[in-house]
Amino acid sequence: MPISRRKFAWGAAASLGGGRMLNEMAYAQRAAVPLREAPDGMVWLNANENPEGPPPVAIEGAVRSLPAAGRYHYQEFREFYAAVASSEDLAGDQVLVGAGSSEVLHAAVDAFTAPEKPLITMTPTFEGPLEVATALGRKVVRVPLTASHSADVRKMAEAAAGHSGALLYLCNPNNPTGAVTPKADLAWLVANLPPRTVLLVDEAYHDFADTPAFASALEFVRQGRPVVVARTFSKIYGMAGLRAGFACARPDLIAAMSPFRNNVISYVTAQAVLAALADRSRFLPGRRARVLRARAELCAWLKEKGLNYLESHANFVMIDVRRDARPLIFAMPRRGVAVGRPFPPYTNYLRVSIGTDADMAKFREVFWSVYQA
Ligand SMILES: Cc1ncc(COP(=O)(O)O)c(C=O)c1O
Numbered sequence: 001m002p003i004s005r006r007k008f009a010w011g012a013a014a015s016l017g018g019g020r021m022l023n024e025m026a027y028a029q030r031a032a033v034p035l036r037e038a039p040d041g042m043v044w045l046n047a048n049e050n051p052e053g054p055p056p057v058a059i060e061g062a063v064r065s066l067p068a069a070g071r072y073h074y075q076e077f078r079e080f081y082a083a084v085a086s087s088e089d090l091a092g093d094q095v096l097v098g099a100g101s102s103e104v105l106h107a108a109v110d111a112f113t114a115p116e117k118p119l120i121t122m123t124p125t126f127e128g129p130l131e132v133a134t135a136l137g138r139k140v141v142r143v144p145l146t147a148s149h150s151a152d153v154r155k156m157a158e159a160a161a162g163h164s165g166a167l168l169y170l171c172n173p174n175n176p177t178g179a180v181t182p183k184a185d186l187a188w189l190v191a192n193l194p195p196r197t198v199l200l201v202d203e204a205y206h207d208f209a210d211t212p213a214f215a216s217a218l219e220f221v222r223q224g225r226p227v228v229v230a231r232t233f234s235k236i237y238g239m240a241g242l243r244a245g246f247a248c249a250r251p252d253l254i255a256a257m258s259p260f261r262n263n264v265i266s267y268v269t270a271q272a273v274l275a276a277l278a279d280r281s282r283f284l285p286g287r288r289a290r291v292l293r294a295r296a297e298l299c300a301w302l303k304e305k306g307l308n309y310l311e312s313h314a315n316f317v318m319i320d321v322r323r324d325a326r327p328l329i330f331a332m333p334r335r336g337v338a339v340g341r342p343f344p345p346y347t348n349y350l351r352v353s354i355g356t357d358a359d360m361a362k363f364r365e366v367f368w369s370v371y372q373a
Pocket of ligand 1: 128
């Protein structure tokens, strides 16, 4: 019988009884699904994954590499780094690959915060950097979002000033709001970074942005600014379970982060990534178009039902349920649909990832019945 990753993780998380948990189990519990067992056929719309999964070429690359997985293959990684870097017109010493972007975000917190250098993060946003900084005992400053649900760059710069350096974490488009920090704001922030401050821009969802207001911060990396851009193969590439992501930055910043990551990523994953990158022009546009279409269809349906939502530039949508969303979030899994965890202070919002058409039909059916109950 195939092991269900999620069923296993939940059972184990429950048995740990809220004590110190391994990361995988903490994430499973955080999925806001208070069941010990996932019902068969559960629709997973809680973690912004891609229901299409890895592209077939990546699966072939991984399978081909398995018999050779008895060795680390250290000597092949220079070429691997060069391939990842050239996918963004960068040189091999301007990228750092990790087990998911989580690992490089972690490395950035390790490298660029210190007892006297806080982490400044927008809030709410992806919590990974905040959790690492907290565990390290670093000072963390949380800067609320603007009225348009994106980074308040002026407040973030203000919060960084007066320290002897800082790390600013900016997620663009932002998880969970899906909002884009306008490119003019990003440019202003880069131009106004206090001394010894590094800007970490998490672009996990950049492929789904659909507005001229969005611009990648890679431009600033190419200009040699103190900017680190994090990218992942977990979202549009559909390879979350393979664990690969990368940071792009000046070689000195990459060198500073490098000691804080694991010594080598999975060779099987590296081969999957290489195959996916070589073929990406064939599958990425179609994947993007499918997510944007399904996102638009969901928004049209919400409008029809008289519900508001935040305009999203990612593969998820935040729906305003006009009351505490938690009872809905916890009721839906029992009806076969897992949605995003609560994101205070956005307490009246429910975040749903974009799945297949069948997933979204089930979401609409279950959401509407729970909403009306
Ligand atoms: C904004 C953001 N950054 C990073 C991650 C981490 O993803 P991974 O480690 O799979 O690349 C996530 C996961 O959902 C995310 O939403």
